[in-house]
Amino acid sequence: MPQNQASDVRSFTRLSRRAQWAGGETIASALMARTLGQPELVSLAAGFVDHESLPVDSVRQALETVWADPDCARASLQYGTTAGYPPLREAILDRTLAADREIPRDTPPSLDQVVITAGSNQLLYLVSDALLDPGDVVLCGAPSYFVYLGTLMNLGARAVGVEVDKFGMIPEAIEQQFEQLQHAGELSRVKAIYLTTYFDNPTGITVSGRRRGQILEVAKRWSRCNRIYILEDIAYRELRYYGHEVPSLLAFDSEGDTVIQAGTFSKSFSPGVRVGWGILPPALVEPVLAAKGNFDFGSPNFNQVLMAGILQQGLFQDHVKRLRAAYRKKLDAMLAACDEFLGTIDGIEWVRPAGGLYLWLCLPDRLDTGLDGPLFGQAVAEGVLYVPGMYCFPALKHGIPRHMLRLSFGIPSCENIRRGIAALARAVKHVM
Amino acid sequence: MPQNQASDVRSFTRLSRRAQWAGGETIASALMARTLGQPELVSLAAGFVDHESLPVDSVRQALETVWADPDCARASLQYGTTAGYPPLREAILDRTLAADREIPRDTPPSLDQVVITAGSNQLLYLVSDALLDPGDVVLCGAPSYFVYLGTLMNLGARAVGVEVDKFGMIPEAIEQQFEQLQHAGELSRVKAIYLTTYFDNPTGITVSGRRRGQILEVAKRWSRCNRIYILEDIAYRELRYYGHEVPSLLAFDSEGDTVIQAGTFSKSFSPGVRVGWGILPPALVEPVLAAKGNFDFGSPNFNQVLMAGILQQGLFQDHVKRLRAAYRKKLDAMLAACDEFLGTIDGIEWVRPAGGLYLWLCLPDRLDTGLDGPLFGQAVAEGVLYVPGMYCFPALKHGIPRHMLRLSFGIPSCENIRRGIAALARAVKHVM
Numbered sequence: 001m002p003q004n005q006a007s008d009v010r011s012f013t014r015l016s017r018r019a020q021w022a023g024g025e026t027i028a029s030a031l032m033a034r035t036l037g038q039p040e041l042v043s044l045a046a047g048f049v050d051h052e053s054l055p056v057d058s059v060r061q062a063l064e065t066v067w068a069d070p071d072c073a074r075a076s077l078q079y080g081t082t083a084g085y086p087p088l089r090e091a092i093l094d095r096t097l098a099a100d101r102e103i104p105r106d107t108p109p110s111l112d113q114v115v116i117t118a119g120s121n122q123l124l125y126l127v128s129d130a131l132l133d134p135g136d137v138v139l140c141g142a143p144s145y146f147v148y149l150g151t152l153m154n155l156g157a158r159a160v161g162v163e164v165d166k167f168g169m170i171p172e173a174i175e176q177q178f179e180q181l182q183h184a185g186e187l188s189r190v191k192a193i194y195l196t197t198y199f200d201n202p203t204g205i206t207v208s209g210r211r212r213g214q215i216l217e218v219a220k221r222w223s224r225c226n227r228i229y230i231l232e233d234i235a236y237r238e239l240r241y242y243g244h245e246v247p248s249l250l251a252f253d254s255e256g257d258t259v260i261q262a263g264t265f266s267k268s269f270s271p272g273v274r275v276g277w278g279i280l281p282p283a284l285v286e287p288v289l290a291a292k293g294n295f296d297f298g299s300p301n302f303n304q305v306l307m308a309g310i311l312q313q314g315l316f317q318d319h320v321k322r323l324r325a326a327y328r329k330k331l332d333a334m335l336a337a338c339d340e341f342l343g344t345i346d347g348i349e350w351v352r353p354a355g356g357l358y359l360w361l362c363l364p365d366r367l368d369t370g371l372d373g374p375l376f377g378q379a380v381a382e383g384v385l386y387v388p389g390m391y392c393f394p395a396l397k398h399g400i401p402r403h404m405l406r407l408s409f410g411i412p413s414c415e416n417i418r419r420g421i422a423a424l425a426r427a428v429k430h431v432m
Numbered sequence: 433m434p435q436n437q438a439s440d441v442r443s444f445t446r447l448s449r450r451a452q453w454a455g456g457e458t459i460a461s462a463l464m465a466r467t468l469g470q471p472e473l474v475s476l477a478a479g480f481v482d483h484e485s486l487p488v489d490s491v492r493q494a495l496e497t498v499w500a501d502p503d504c505a506r507a508s509l510q511y512g513t514t515a516g517y518p519p520l521r522e523a524i525l526d527r528t529l530a531a532d533r534e535i536p537r538d539t540p541p542s543l544d545q546v547v548i549t550a551g552s553n554q555l556l557y558l559v560s561d562a563l564l565d566p567g568d569v570v571l572c573g574a575p576s577y578f579v580y581l582g583t584l585m586n587l588g589a590r591a592v593g594v595e596v597d598k599f600g601m602i603p604e605a606i607e608q609q610f611e612q613l614q615h616a617g618e619l620s621r622v623k624a625i626y627l628t629t630y631f632d633n634p635t636g637i638t639v640s641g642r643r644r645g646q647i648l649e650v651a652k653r654w655s656r657c658n659r660i661y662i663l664e665d666i667a668y669r670e671l672r673y674y675g676h677e678v679p680s681l682l683a684f685d686s687e688g689d690t691v692i693q694a695g696t697f698s699k700s701f702s703p704g705v706r707v708g709w710g711i712l713p714p715a716l717v718e719p720v721l722a723a724k725g726n727f728d729f730g731s732p733n734f735n736q737v738l739m740a741g742i743l744q745q746g747l748f749q750d751h752v753k754r755l756r757a758a759y760r761k762k763l764d765a766m767l768a769a770c771d772e773f774l775g776t777i778d779g780i781e782w783v784r785p786a787g788g789l790y791l792w793l794c795l796p797d798r799l800d801t802g803l804d805g806p807l808f809g810q811a812v813a814e815g816v817l818y819v820p821g822m823y824c825f826p827a828l829k830h831g832i833p834r835h836m837l838r839l840s841f842g843i844p845s846c847e848n849i850r851r852g853i854a855a856l857a858r859a860v861k862h863v864m
Contacts, residue, residue, distance in 0.1 A: 131451070
């Protein structure tokens with residue numbers, strides 16, 4: 001229909017405030033709109049996972065095992081419970097406790113604190129829906145995972161940015177924000193601190209062990225008006241290519257009342273199967289299950305029975321090994337290409353991630369990486385696509401920095417990664 | 433943890449208004465709490481589907497076909513789009529237009545108006561989230577599907593009850609409600625009319641063709657302040673055991689601007705695969721997709737590719753045939769048992785449904801069917817469980833009737849249906 005007719009129709013529809021808050025073009029569609037007719041582009045933008053390494057054989061094997069037992073197959077096609085399939089929740093809890101074994105606890109989380117969701121993203125949404133009224137505050141790293149910033153906007157909540165360095169969110173910066181919010185009479189509006197503790201999206205940074213304890217301590221100490229939760233996103237935890245495992249922030253929470261952990265098999269196994277989970281403090285179990293019941297009655301049983309089989313048969317563990325090897329090569333390729341093509345340009349910096357799917361580049365201050373800035377258009381002309389860093393920032397007092405960008409190495413081949421970085425270097429040199 | 437400690441912890445958590453609205457015991461858990469230690473109970477309460485007829489072989493066949501093509505298998509494990517897998521959306525649209533062919537339209541809905549969701553329930557939630565602010569009004573049948581009433585409560589919206597008879601929602605009663613709301617200065621708060629047009633949950637009633645047109649006309653005529661949508665729930669459309677297909681309410685909407693249709697394969701195929709859909713008026717596509725993106729990035733691709741295969745290979749159609757035959761026997765068994773055991777009791781009435789999973793009983797006025805009334809306890813003692821009708825009512829000016837109840841015939845065998853109805857008859861006679 002013609003544009004003006006569409007807007008007439010639209011204006012006669014009175015949308016909810018939430019729907020109005022959620023409106024606006026997505027980053028993906030904004031990027032796509034600017035790259036039409038450029039099929040040769042190397043995309044270092046999309047955060048998707050490597051297509052070639054998707055676990056076709058593992059899933060076939062697990063399905064055969066499920067279908068070898070008609071009762072199990074039939075049960076997978078029936079309704080389940082809102083919290084999710086117990087054997088899957090048990091397997092997830094066991095894995096979490098094993099990965100965190102460096103910090104043993106007297107009272108570890110119990111099975112009824114584990115809920116299965118449609119990816120970790122749905123858990124983030126459910127928790128935020130249960131905690132946040134319009135105007136409430138969540139402290140987020142500056143920068144942060146942009147999809148979660150969108151969720152906060154959709155809920156009418158405020159994302160307040162906290163400075164990060166190469167060890168993660170800076171505890172003193174969190175403290176400072178709390179002081180300012182208290183001074184403004186808004187401490188009671190703060191409900192949570194959100195952070196990705198392993199191989200952050202977008203920065204690639206892993207929060208150091210020391211910082212984990214400090215951030216937890218700050219959150220507990222400032223829980224004066226009400227509990228300030230820590231929403232720990234571990235979406236990339238399994239994707240470690242270098243260094244040693246670190247216990248999660250959850251493991252530091254000896255009282256078990258502060259940390260909400262959100263995990264997923266989307267990045268480490270398959271986004272198409274879309275199974276994620278949360279480990280919740282006891283006080284949030286009932287509210288999150290009530291919201292989940294209203295959303296979708298619990299995640300599809302079929303996917304959960306499948307995923308439980310994949311874990312029980314060791315297929316997940318084998319797949320993660322293969323995945324790590326494949327992604328490690330891609331990370332190496334990206335870092336080598338950066339050294340080769342960008343290393344000679346003054347004022348470009350990046351932190352070398354030990355895992356995940358992202359590399360975060362800081363360019364000289366004067367270089368605007370935005371969609372309408374000179375670099376983006378030049379990069380597309382040279383044949384490469386990136387995510388402008390500005391999308392990853394919550395509101396900041398002194399304005400959002402515009403000289404950073406996010407690169408992903410999940411989808412492209414090593415060869416294309418090298419081509420993409422070379423193209424980016426040409427674009428940077430051209431506009432400098 | 434001890435009860436008092438748990439409530440301390442809980443009170444220190446400041447939940448959102450939504451979470452507070454959503455709180456409270458679910459009907460399922462209330463029923464369960466009252467039936468502990470009664471394993472011999474025949475449940476005519478749960479709205480689940482028949483376990484024995486779940487499509488184990490059809491799913492195996494479809495999975496084999498998907499996995500025979502490694503590219504297709506791999507694609508099913510990757511991210512999809514927020515709207516959903518195009519071949520599945522196409523198959524759904526084709527089926528809908530074919531089923532509605534009695535009323536051909538110049539401009540039928542297009543593919544971009546079809547969105548895939550986690551069951552029809554998620555579509556109901558998404559649309560309501562996009563349309564309703566706290567205090568907004570949805571007109572619902574009295575009685576209505578109780579899960580949707582819970583969704584409205586969770587959103588802080590108001591369900592206003594409209595009288596129904598054996599032909600469905602009464603147009604004059606809708607009109608009357610509009611007049612009263614206008615008189616109260618609240619017409620601009622009305623956003624939608626919700627109804628299940630085929631084999632309603634809980635009443636079993638199918639809205640007559642004549643009524644469909646009338647209800648649509650009333651909604652359009654009262655769309656003065658803003659569009660008043662019709663949210664048409666067709667969850668049970670495929671489950672017809674008697675009579676002829678009727679075009680959906682959507683088919684009557686020749687302008688295509690008023691009816692939102694919510695469908696699902698949960699009842700007609702498998703709730704464990706959990707694939708539902710919506711067909712949306714153009715003005716709602718963008719807001720619903722924005723909400724869906726925030727909820728879960730789109731439904732799992734794996735389930736959608738599977739379901740598309742099931743439709744394309746004719747496996748769905750074959751399964752529905754088998755299912756109809758199985759459920760028809762169960763409906764017959766329930767109606768026969770009602771005639772035999774309840775037919776002799778004065779003042780008990782029911783409408784004979786032509787499909788679906790439910791039978792709605794009206795008992796004499798003085799009989800309270802509530803959980804704490806005399807009948808419920810006696811029924812459990814006699815060995816049968818039902819859903820008290822009061823849960824299915826939105827708020828009504830003159831109070832909620834308490835002498836009705838919902839029976840389901842989806843899960844129990846024909847023999848158990850007969851046993852259950854006999855037990856119910858004994859309980860009724862006992863308390864009368």
